[in-house]
Amino acid sequence: xxxxxxxxxxxxxxxxxxxxxxxxxxxxxxxxxxxxxxxxxxxxxxxxxxxxxxxxxxxxxxxxxxxxxxxxxxxxxxxxxxxxxxxxxxxxxxxxxxxxxxxxxxxxxxxxxxxxxxxxxxxxxxxxxxxxxxxxxxxxxxxxxxxxxxxxxxxxxxxxxxxxxxxxxxxxxxxxxxxxxxxxxxxxxxxxxxxxxxxxxxxxxxxxxxxxxxxxxxxxxxxxxxxxxxxxxxxxxxxxxxxxxxxxxxxxxxxxxxxxxxxxxxxxxxxxxxxxxxxxxxxxxxxxxxxxxxxxxxxxxxxxxxxxxxxxxxxxxxxxxx
Numbered sequence: 001x002x003x004x005x006x007x008x009x010x011x012x013x014x015x016x017x018x019x020x021x022x023x024x025x026x027x028x029x030x031x032x033x034x035x036x037x038x039x040x041x042x043x044x045x046x047x048x049x050x051x052x053x054x055x056x057x058x059x060x061x062x063x064x065x066x067x068x069x070x071x072x073x074x075x076x077x078x079x080x081x082x083x084x085x086x087x088x089x090x091x092x093x094x095x096x097x098x099x100x101x102x103x104x105x106x107x108x109x110x111x112x113x114x115x116x117x118x119x120x121x122x123x124x125x126x127x128x129x130x131x132x133x134x135x136x137x138x139x140x141x142x143x144x145x146x147x148x149x150x151x152x153x154x155x156x157x158x159x160x161x162x163x164x165x166x167x168x169x170x171x172x173x174x175x176x177x178x179x180x181x182x183x184x185x186x187x188x189x190x191x192x193x194x195x196x197x198x199x200x201x202x203x204x205x206x207x208x209x210x211x212x213x214x215x216x217x218x219x220x221x222x223x224x225x226x227x228x229x230x231x232x233x234x235x236x237x238x239x240x241x242x243x244x245x246x247x248x249x250x251x252x253x254x255x256x257x258x259x260x261x262x263x264x265x266x267x268x269x270x271x272x273x274x275x276x277x278x279x280x281x282x283x284x285x286x287x288x289x290x291x292x293x294x295x296x297x298x299x300x301x302x303x304x305x306x307x308x309x310x311x312x313x314x315x316x317x318x319x320x321x322x
Contacts, residue, residue, distance in 0.1 A: 005039045006113055008046050012039060013103040019062035020096045023049055024074060024152045025143035028089030035141040035154055042066060054079060058093055071097040072123060072130055074150055094123055094152055096130055118157040125150045161185055161306065164219050166212055166238050167228040168195035171254065174295035175226060180204055182303065189215050216241035224302060228254035239263060243272040250305060252281035
């Protein structure tokens with residue numbers, strides 16, 4: 001679940017109160033799923049619940065609440081009749097105003113969320129309040145409505161998506177730019193100091209090293225590796241290091257089917273299993289070789305595989321303060 005608002009909230013609270021707007025429940029077709037959220041301040045927004053008239057009305061109501069006495073509200077929006085959106089479904093939005101005094105608490109929650117600790121949030125109409133606490137549950141969103149009474153629960157867990165990209169050529173640059181909006185854990189590696197472009201996406205860490213293959217050892221388990229350097233010998237050394245670890249979520253090597261055959265033979269001679277090595281990379285059926293085309297195909301492939309992965313297992317031990 002994308003929760004970029006958690007990263008930004010402590011910083012935003014330094015400037016004043018912030019409204020957190022969350023899709024609590026959906027019936028029928030809607031622009032975003034339950035659990036999607038965004039932030040609204042007096043002069044800015046971050047994230048989206050799908051755009052259109054729904055988001056316009058949500059922003060307006062959230063800003064009204066920034067100046068009101070009630071810190072929490074639930075509103076029902078019929079997309080077709082009242083908002084003129086062709087989705088035609090019904091969306092319940094949860095509005096929560098967070099005060100600047102809670103900044104330190106949210107900074108602690110952010111640090112723990114970044115470390116993979118799930119956070120459970122709940123809100124109820126009975127007492128018109130919300131609560132955040134530790135949780136051992138897997139991510140979910142639950143909503144119950146009975147008359148005027150309602151209950152909302154959500155478990156937020158950071159979805160680890162660490163990506164190591166080897167190669168800062170045109171294709172590597174295009175891939176990094178395509179993946180940066182969906183992963184804040186990209187490490188971009190090259191053996192040429194002057195290979196990295198001046199303009200790089202925020203949050204992307206660059207590593208210049210004489211021995212890129214040695215950087216494989218620093219990747220966390222479950223890393224998504226992409227190998228596309230300027231040298232076949234360097235590619236082979238990196239591939240060897242990745243396969244020797246064999247704890248990756250994905251390992252892709254740029255190249256043709258003939259390159260895969262040659263690399264597979266050489267790696268097999270070193271006693272390595274290449275069954276999980278993906279080469280060529282990118283979704284099938286997209287034959288274009290322009291860097292931007294390859295980047296779109298590779299980003300789509302990784303996202304498709306990521307969505308197909310099973311849900312996270314509950315953490316063994318959690319301690320959430322504040």
